[in-house]
Amino acid sequence: MGFTNLFFLWTAFIPVIVLLYYFFRKKYKDQPVSSTLFWDEVMQETKASPYLKHLQKNALLYLQLLALILFVLALMNPFVKTTEIAGEQSIWIIDTSATMLAKNGERTTFDQHKEEMKSLASALSGRPLTIITTGDEPKAILRQETKAAVIHNAIENLEVTYEEEQLPKAIDMATAFIGESATSIYLFTDSVERGELPIESEKLTWVVKGASKEIENVSITRLAATALEDTTLALVQLKNETKTSQVVQLSLLDGAEKRIVQEEVTLQEGEEWSKTFEGFPPVNLLTAKIEVNDDYEVDNTMMTLIGSGTSEIVIDQQMHQLVQKGFQALNTEVKIVPSDQLVGMKDAMIVTNQSELLDKSKSPLVLIGRDDVDAKEVNALVDVSQDSLFAFSSLEDIYVSSIYPPFDDFTTIATIGEQPFVQRSPSGDIVILADIEQTDWPLHPSFPLLLWGIQNELMEGTQNLGTFSPNERRAVSLTSGEWSVYSMQDEYIASIDGGSEFRAPRVPGVYTISSKEEEKHFIVQITSGERSIQEGASFELGNVQNDGQEETTKKSFVQWLLIPILLLLVLEWEVQRRRGFAN
Numbered sequence: 001m002g003f004t005n006l007f008f009l010w011t012a013f014i015p016v017i018v019l020l021y022y023f024f025r026k027k028y029k030d031q032p033v034s035s036t037l038f039w040d041e042v043m044q045e046t047k048a049s050p051y052l053k054h055l056q057k058n059a060l061l062y063l064q065l066l067a068l069i070l071f072v073l074a075l076m077n078p079f080v081k082t083t084e085i086a087g088e089q090s091i092w093i094i095d096t097s098a099t100m101l102a103k104n105g106e107r108t109t110f111d112q113h114k115e116e117m118k119s120l121a122s123a124l125s126g127r128p129l130t131i132i133t134t135g136d137e138p139k140a141i142l143r144q145e146t147k148a149a150v151i152h153n154a155i156e157n158l159e160v161t162y163e164e165e166q167l168p169k170a171i172d173m174a175t176a177f178i179g180e181s182a183t184s185i186y187l188f189t190d191s192v193e194r195g196e197l198p199i200e201s202e203k204l205t206w207v208v209k210g211a212s213k214e215i216e217n218v219s220i221t222r223l224a225a226t227a228l229e230d231t232t233l234a235l236v237q238l239k240n241e242t243k244t245s246q247v248v249q250l251s252l253l254d255g256a257e258k259r260i261v262q263e264e265v266t267l268q269e270g271e272e273w274s275k276t277f278e279g280f281p282p283v284n285l286l287t288a289k290i291e292v293n294d295d296y297e298v299d300n301t302m303m304t305l306i307g308s309g310t311s312e313i314v315i316d317q318q319m320h321q322l323v324q325k326g327f328q329a330l331n332t333e334v335k336i337v338p339s340d341q342l343v344g345m346k347d348a349m350i351v352t353n354q355s356e357l358l359d360k361s362k363s364p365l366v367l368i369g370r371d372d373v374d375a376k377e378v379n380a381l382v383d384v385s386q387d388s389l390f391a392f393s394s395l396e397d398i399y400v401s402s403i404y405p406p407f408d409d410f411t412t413i414a415t416i417g418e419q420p421f422v423q424r425s426p427s428g429d430i431v432i433l434a435d436i437e438q439t440d441w442p443l444h445p446s447f448p449l450l451l452w453g454i455q456n457e458l459m460e461g462t463q464n465l466g467t468f469s470p471n472e473r474r475a476v477s478l479t480s481g482e483w484s485v486y487s488m489q490d491e492y493i494a495s496i497d498g499g500s501e502f503r504a505p506r507v508p509g510v511y512t513i514s515s516k517e518e519e520k521h522f523i524v525q526i527t528s529g530e531r532s533i534q535e536g537a538s539f540e541l542g543n544v545q546n547d548g549q550e551e552t553t554k555k556s557f558v559q560w561l562l563i564p565i566l567l568l569l570v571l572e573w574e575v576q577r578r579r580g581f582a583n
Contacts, residue, residue, distance in 0.1 A: 067568040074562065088181040089144070091130045091174045092117065094158060095189035097165040098470075098508075098530040102190065102215045102296040109211050110160055113188040116209060117155045120186070121148065130177050131155075135163040135471065138170040143177070161506055162298075162470035164529050165189065167196060178204065184542075190215075191536035205542025216242040217533040218267065218292045219299035222274070225286045225306050226330075226455070232282050232306065237274040238290065240267035241533060248292045252277060255285035255510075282306070285510060285521070299531040303510060303523050305464045313455070314345050314363075316352035320436045323351060323368060326451045349458045358407075358429060364458035365425075369435040375402035380417025387413040389422075389430070389457060393449035399440045404433040428466075430454050465513060465522035468504035472524075476502045486512045 094117075100110035121129070128144040129151055142154050167189075174185055175198070182203040190211045197206045222237035240246050245268050252261040260280045267273055287303045294300075313327050313334045328334045335348075342350055343360050350361060353369040369375075382395040395414060406412065406420035410431060414422035423431040441447050457466075465476055485493040488510045496502060498515070504524050505511060513520050 063568050063571055067565055070565045070568070074565065088183070089128045089130070089177075090124065090184050090186065091132065091177055092186045092188065093167075093170050093174055094131060094133045095165045095167075095187070096133050096135060096159065096161040096163065098160065098162040098298045098526045099190050099296065099533055100160055101298055102211070102217070102533055104211050104213055104215065104295075109190050109215075110158075112212070113209060114155055114158060117188065118152060121151045121155065124148075124151070130174075132170050132173055133158070133161070134165040134167060134170045135161055136166055136169070136473075138166075138173045140173065140177075159506075162508060162526055162530070164469075164527050167192065171196075171198065189536070191534035194539065194541065197541055199541055205540065207540050208538055210536030210538045212538070214535055215295045215533045217296045217299070218242065218246050218248060218290065218294045219296070219531045220288050220290060220302040221272070221528065221531055223286070223288045223302040223304050224453075225304050226452070227282050227306050228278075230282065231278060232280055232286070234277045234280075234286060234288075235274065236277065236288050237272065238265065238267060239272045239532075240270060242294070243269050245269060246292055246294070248290045251289045251291075252280075253287045253289065254283040257287075260286075296533055298508070298526060301508075303525060305467065305521060305523055312348040314342065314348045314350050316342060316350070316354065319351060319353065319368065322436055322442045326442070326448055327351065327455070329448060330452055330455055349455070353435070358425060358431075365429040366454055366458065367429065367431040370404040370433070373405050375404050375435070375438065377402050378416050378419065380419075382414060382416050382421060384414045384422075385412075389413060389424075389450070389453050393446035393453060395422075395441075395446055395450070398444055398446065400434050401438045402434065406433060407431065428458065430458065465520045467523045467525055469527050470504060470506050470508060470524055472504045473501055474504075481515050481517075483513050483515050486514070488512070 094113070096110075100113070101108050103109075104112055124146075126146055128146050129142060130140060130144060131142040131151075131154055133139050133141060141158075142151065145151055145154075167187075177183075178201070180203070184205045184207060187197070187206065187208045189208070192208055192210065197208075199206070218238065218240050220236065221239045222235065225232055225234040227233075234252065236250065236252075238248060238250070245266060248265045248267060250261075250263045250265050251259050253259055260283070261277055263275075265273060283306060285303065285305055287301065290300045292300065314337050315324050315327060315334060317336050317338050324334070324336060337345070339352070339354065342352055342354065342357060345361065345363055349364045349366065350357065351366045351368065353367060353371050355367065355370050355372045357365055358367065378400060382398055382400065384390045384395050390413075400416055400421070403416060403419060403421060406423055407425070410420075410423035410425050412420040412423050414420075421433055423433065425431065436442065468474065481498045482495055483498055484495050485505065487493060487505075493505050493511065496513075504522070506524075508524050508526055511522055511524060513522065
């Protein structure tokens with residue numbers, strides 16, 4: 001709060017003058033005197049009374065003093081500073097990723113940002129507002145909205161979607177709304193680098209609202225499991241992102257939430273810890289949980305579905321022996337089959353170099369090399385994407401002398417000199433565009449680890465649909481007809497038609513999708529990027545009015561002082577009327 005007319009500060013002496021007047025004012029009261037001989041003595045006793053006695057039980061004095069004080073404040077024109085958003089319009093980009101659920105004090109970062117949004121909405125002053133939420137498919141939930149009630153309702157309905165934020169996509173959408181108007185873009189997130197924000201226009205300013213404190217996090221970064229005969233083998237990785245050592249209680253649970261393994265782990269500052277667990281009974285679902293005192297709970301749980309173990313691995317007879325030996329080391333159920341018998345194989349994972357089987361075979365397929373085209377020489381390093389297939393294997397150090405041309409409609413998950421090296425088909429088949437003999441891959445530890453990853457991905461079995469990220473869209477193999485999705489608590493989620501594109505639920509967990517004839521299980525799990533918390537900060541970039549700062553205005557509240565002043569004057573007049581001026 002401040003005052004614009006400090007010149008009138010001298011009027012503060014007026015209430016002091018009134019107070020002094022009451023100090024020296026004689027106060028009379030009715031008192032019978034038996035004789036005029038005692039009059040002087042009674043008057044002297046009255047004059048000898050303390051000055052403060054004149055202030056006791058004098059409502060008129062209090063009313064006058066209060067009215068004068070408020071009048072002095074009104075003359076000085078008091079004001080409060082209010083913040084208004086710069087620019088002719090405003091665009092808000094709301095990060096709805098899972099990391100926004102990290103505790104930022106007593107509340108989550110997302111809840112704190114919602115409170116900031118409500119406050120800023122009151123400072124729009126009629127400017128149009130566009131609100132965009134992040135994700136793989138950014139959404140504009142408000143476009144050029146000016147109605148305060150609609151804006152507050154949209155803010156109240158915002159929810160975390162658990163998806164990766166993918167800010168470049170949201171920024172591209174926001175840029176389309178800018179036009180020629182001076183615009184302030186507010187980014188409500190936990191952490192972002194200044195270099196990620198484009199500053200290409202003088203009519204644009206960025207206001208980033210990040211996490212207000214450093215967030216401590218310990219997470220489960222990896223969980224892989226496979227069935228080996230009558231036992232289960234599991235690998236768990238933990239990471240401590242805090243600056244102090246942390247004591248973690250790690251538990252492995254089966255599908256019935258029964259604890260299989262429990263272990264206390266001490267993680268030092270920044271330590272990554274991993275361990276293989278074996279010897280416990282076969283399970284269809286394995287859940288890893290940690291109990292630790294940190295600010296982010298979403299990444300303290302991780303799940304994986306384990307195949308039934310009945311499927312076989314069938315390897316083309318003409319494949320290199322290193323491929324055969326590699327899979328045989330992982331699974332005892334490996335068969336070497338002549339090339340012309342692979343088409344009719346069912347309920348088995350096929351390993352071959354026959355490209356035509358991608359269309360002819362309905363079984364999961366691993367294509368290593370191609371038999372329909374010639375390879376070309378390459379001289380570059382391997383670069384892998386953030387794909388779950390490479391969670392435990394690194395291909396950067398391997399040497400590849402030649403690769404085959406890629407398939408046009410397949411997704412590339414590893415490259416060599418910007419040329420596809422490993423691809424995934426729309427149905428989930430894995431394609432390695434090189435012959436094993438043209439690489440030194442078998443000499444590296446990543447070779448058996450990648451084969452293990454391929455086996456886990458393709459041998460989840462007919463009972464499992466796989467693992468999805470929140471809201472992920474994917475083509476899945478479902479028979480025609482209606483399928484219903486339920487949570488593990490039997491709560492109905494959605495219905496889809498078999499053969500159509502499948503979209504995973506928003507909340508991480510284990511789900512069931514069923515038709516009249518069959519039932520499958522699948523997992524929704526946050527991605528690896530949402531299992532790490534970066535240190536955030538708030539800052540501003542750009543130059544739209546007031547050096548890109550939010551506009552600060554002085555809002556006077558003199559009008560709110562005039563009403564109590566008038567009321568006090570009416571009360572003072574009523575006191576005078578009832579008591580009379582002589583009193």
